[in-house]
Amino acid sequence: xxxxxxxxxxxxxxxxxxxxxxxxxxxxxxxxxxxxxxxxxxxxxxxxxxxxxxxxxxxxxxxxxxxxxxxxxxxxxxxxxxxxxxxxxxxxxxxxxxxxxxxxxxxxxxxxxxxxxxxxxxxxxxxxxxxxxxxxxxxxxxxxxxxxxxxxxxxxxxxxxxxxxxxxxxxxxxxxxxxxxxxxxxxxxxxxxxxxxxxxxxxxxxxxxxxxxxxxxxxxxxxxxxxxxxxxxxxxxxxxxxxxxxxxxxxxxx
Ligand SMILES: Nc1ncnc2c1ncn2[C@@H]1O[C@H](COP(=O)(O)OP(=O)(O)OP(=O)(O)O)[C@@H](O)[C@H]1O
Ligand SMILES: [Mg+2]
Numbered sequence: 001x002x003x004x005x006x007x008x009x010x011x012x013x014x015x016x017x018x019x020x021x022x023x024x025x026x027x028x029x030x031x032x033x034x035x036x037x038x039x040x041x042x043x044x045x046x047x048x049x050x051x052x053x054x055x056x057x058x059x060x061x062x063x064x065x066x067x068x069x070x071x072x073x074x075x076x077x078x079x080x081x082x083x084x085x086x087x088x089x090x091x092x093x094x095x096x097x098x099x100x101x102x103x104x105x106x107x108x109x110x111x112x113x114x115x116x117x118x119x120x121x122x123x124x125x126x127x128x129x130x131x132x133x134x135x136x137x138x139x140x141x142x143x144x145x146x147x148x149x150x151x152x153x154x155x156x157x158x159x160x161x162x163x164x165x166x167x168x169x170x171x172x173x174x175x176x177x178x179x180x181x182x183x184x185x186x187x188x189x190x191x192x193x194x195x196x197x198x199x200x201x202x203x204x205x206x207x208x209x210x211x212x213x214x215x216x217x218x219x220x221x222x223x224x225x226x227x228x229x230x231x232x233x234x235x236x237x238x239x240x241x242x243x244x245x246x247x248x249x250x251x252x253x254x
Contacts, residue, residue, distance in 0.1 A: 001029040003027065003163045004063065004172070004173065004205050005027060005061070006025075006061070007023055007061050008022055008048055008059055009022045009059035009109065010056060010060070010061055012042070012048075012229075013237055015158065018196055018228075018229045019045040020045050020229050022230075023226070023230070023231045025224055025234055030208045032196075032220050033206065034210065034222070035223070035224050036210065036250060039230065041226040041227050041229065043177075043243050047083060047114070053073055061088070063081060068081075079172075080171050082173070082175070083177065085177055086160055086177040086209070088155075090162060090165070092150075096137060096150050097134070097144055099165055101133045103165040103166070103168040103169055104132055110208065117170050133170070137161075139167070140163055140164040140167075141190075142164070149209065155239070156182065156187040159181070171204065173206075173207065174204050174206050178209055179195075179208065179210065180212045180215055192215055195208070212244035213251065221241045225240060225243075225249070227245075229249065232245045
């Protein structure tokens with residue numbers, strides 16, 4: 001399948017703190033690629049670098065050979081890299097359907113303004129956006145909750161809605177930052193199957209930050225381990241699980 005994402009000596013300093021320390025790795029197309037490590041290891045910063053939310057202090061990041069470092073977030077998103085956030089970022093005061101529709105609008109030709117001024121073409125788009133948004137809500141198990149304010153959703157439901165919002169952009173790559181956080185045991189169990197299902201359905205490559213070790217080990221094709229900003233291991237779940245440096249830095253402390 002080949003490499004779809006590649007980090008080369010990617011670096012991010014915050015003053016004297018090195019949050020991401022010369023990290024290099026390549027992700028294969030279609031993989032579910034896990035990113036684990038202790039709190040503060042630099043995992044979310046790595047996602048922020050990959051999505052343009054934080055500028056790199058050094059190194060490069062490429063998507064299908066195209067350099068993303070230095071590109072603004074909306075262009076990276078438009079290239080097909082979608083994400084969710086560790087601290088859920090849904091639009092407060094909007095329904096679940098509206099949250100998905102707003103994301104989807106950035107994909108249509110006439111966009112939001114066209115919707116407001118109501119040209120015939122935009123009304124057609126409006127209908128297709130609405131149809132697609134309901135489809136996505138069904139996919140994330142929220143078909144019967146579309147008209148409810150997302151503020152009232154449980155953590156697990158909000159996380160699923162946020163994944164739905166990312167899917168509305170037709171991503172090629174999906175970055176999930178702790179999707180199981182705040183979910184109960186049953187929801188965590190369902191999440192594994194759900195991530196596999198969306199990968200197959202949308203031909204996705206998935207990068208996943210997650211502290212819940214059984215979920216990561218059961219789901220990921222390969223796992224990279226960060227510690228104090230450095231990549232200390234990369235390999236299959238079995239390889240990573242028995243790596244002494246990983247056990248000392250992370251798994252042993254569980
Ligand atoms: N905007 C920022 N300004 C200053 N320091 C930051 C900033 N963002 C992150 N850091 C620091 O960079 C380091 C890495 O943070 P990051 O959030 O990437 O860790 P993480 O691996 O995602 O941790 P967690 O598992 O707790 O989410 C931490 O020491 C953090 O305090
Ligand atoms: Mg984090």
